[in-house]
Amino acid sequence: MGPLPKRKISKTRRDKRRSHDFLTPQHLVVCENCGEYHRAHYVCPKCGAYKGETVVEVNED
Numbered sequence: 001m002g003p004l005p006k007r008k009i010s011k012t013r014r015d016k017r018r019s020h021d022f023l024t025p026q027h028l029v030v031c032e033n034c035g036e037y038h039r040a041h042y043v044c045p046k047c048g049a050y051k052g053e054t055v056v057e058v059n060e061d
């Protein structure tokens with residue numbers, strides 16, 4: 001007996017595990033200004049807005 005699982009994981013169980021993989025990552029919020037995801041409690045790196053108000057000027061090249 002080697003270090004193998006006793007049972008093959010069923011398709012149902014495998015898919016249930018993977019069902020979490022593509023959900024919105026935690027600690028991300030949608031920017032109220034531009035709609036991009038950015039880290040919660042951080043200024044949006046895309047538009048420089050925080051809680052819907054522009055607080056940092058972002059240069060768009």
Ligand SMILES: [Zn+2]
Nearest residue numbers: 031034044047
């Ligand atoms: Zn934004």
